[in-house]
Amino acid sequence: MTEARANGKPILNVQDVHLAFGGIKAVNGATFDVREGSITALIGPNGAGKTTLFNIITGFYKPQAGEITYNGESIFGKPPHAITKRGMVRTFQITKALGAMPVIDNMLLAAPRQPGENLATLLTRRRAVRQREKEIYEHAYELLRTFNLESKANDYAATLSGGQRKLLELARALMTEPRMVLLDEPMAGINPSLGRRLLEHMERLRSEEGVTFLFVEHDMEVVMNHSDEVIVMALGRVISRGTPQEVRSDQRVVDAYLGGSGETEVPEGPPTPPSADGGVQGG
């Protein structure tokens, strides 16, 4: 998948972003960009600032300095809902299924341009509200079908299994019609077959609809086999970036995982079969 790297100009550009909580510099000058149509992994030892950076990019935290542009437009300091409306949506490390709402309502909620969400137009444009509701209902069912959640549509979201919730969160995020999706540890806590399905969905969406993915992940097998580019963070900075192969052989990355933060996790992929010497894996 390395060839994808050459395509696409940056859709997201993060420049020298800083955020400190008291004396702790959670993000300390992070700079990187994400190419349009790529699946980019963001990795790094625990405490590297990955989730904080996610929260900054999506507007949940206000950074103290830096610049973030998305699609050529500054989104620095914009509130989360405004960023989602521009076409960049996120999921959470701990899934946020809206438990006491049916699965289908979770989906319908996320759809943009529903005039019924505004009190004034809800009362004055009732035909348009009903019309849009029908459209998004169909779209929601279509997505639920592709994610194999159709039979759960009318169940409360809290009754789904952990893996199904992850799928629902991705499906729900897609309802916002995003150009870019940020996933925070999508593989954590789900069984391998659901995880594989999630990855297939990501790759299909990327190739069919040109959706860009940026994801934080600790599962190195997933990172090495399913991403076009890898960005490595440590101590609030980006210390390396490149193709999975480049990053894996980068001494700074190995140091960051073994030294510094006292982490023992090594960014090792699955043992490379001798025949795949050329470096083209997965896909």
Next chain:
Amino acid sequence: MSLPLAISFNFLTAWEFWIGVGVFAGIYGIFVLGLQLNVGYTGIVNFGQAGFMAIGAYSAIILVVEVGVPFLLALVLSVLITMLIGVLIGLPSLRLRADYFAIATIAFSEIIRDIAQNARGLTGGNQGTISLELDNNVFFTDPWFKVSDWISDNILDPIGLSGLEFENLPLLIVVWIALGLLALGMTMLIRSPWGRVLRAIREDEDAARALGKNVLSYKLQSLALSSALGAIAGWFLAFNLQSVSQDNFEPLYTFLGYAILVLGGMATFGGVLVGSIILWTVLEGFRFLDLPLSADKQAALRFMIVGVVLILLMAFRPQGVFGKREEMVLGD
């Protein structure tokens, strides 16, 4: 000493008793529709509803009596004023965490009560608004009594419901029509895409934000609507009492509203109506029981009974009369 066995339940067969209970149940039903919208559907804990009721009642009365605004216009303006104040209170305080917001709203409602007590020239202070009306010789409830008399003469008398004991029946009818329509309207709102966003905010604000919803704006709308409902309840309270003073708006009434909410169940507007009838039957019923107790002890006992009812409810039906158990259990 009379024996406790001598308790008489005769009042239960009296029209006046049930009309009285019905009027209060209706007024506080409207009051609690607002709390239901905030607490049951948006997840914001508004402890200031009595304050909004006070603003509604006082502003309507002051507009009519002291400014000379026509009655109906004053009613409409009082709702708009209350909504505006709701938004102004919400703008800074809704940014706070839920528990701090609750504290801020109770403080707000006490500030309103303090103003009502001390701005005597404006509100009549502890003497109540009747003193303003006497000074100006303008009586806020006059137009209402015209309506009330018309209902008595043209609708109730012909079917034999005339006389002193049915004096308040027109108010009962009007309050419950209003309550019914408002409950219906709120139910429709909450089932709309707008209501879906509110419920999502109740479940998880951050998820709603991440899906492109302006959470603060929706919370403000929820608070503004609930303060409007508080203001409407305030009009009817003024119709019923004819003179209001600050002690009609003690935080106690907000808490009674919460008791109604819990009784009827969370996230159901129908439950509000039932909860309100249960609570006011118990509260008013105890007033008429002939117990061998001093008046103040009996008054205190009323609230102890409400407490026992709530405890029994928590033990045997925690979701309230109409609440959905699934939503309660799955919520967190």
